[in-house]
Amino acid sequence: MGSMTDRASARAAKSALSARLATVPGVVGVGLARRDSGYVVKVDLADPGVASRVPGDVDGVRVVTEVVGVVRAL
Known part of the structure; x- marks a missing residue:
């Protein structure tokens, strides 16, 4: 796995x-984030047990x- 992931590859992933x-309870969001010189998929969780x-x-x-x-929601 390379250290640099382009935005298009990260979006597909x-x-x-x-x-x-x-359908996994406790997953509250999935998005992209910049890390080093590329992108990662970032998963937001309600609690650590879901990781x-x-x-x-x-x-x-x-x-x-x-x-x-x-x-x-607000």
């Missing part, structure tokens, strides 16, 4: 991962997680 995680359900990479694109808590 985000779409694939979003579909896989759509084990998230893969470390998708199609060669690194996946990172962050516990942000429960997201509620």
Whole structure:
């Protein structure tokens, strides 16, 4: 897996991962983030227990997680 992922590859991986995680309770968001000189897929979680359900990479694109808590509409 290369250290630099372009935006198009990261977007494709985000779409694939979003579909896989759509029904996983505790996943509150999936997006892109810049890391070093490229992009990663960032998965926001309601609690740390969900992290084990998230893969470390998708199609060669690194996946990172962050516990942000429960997201509620304003």
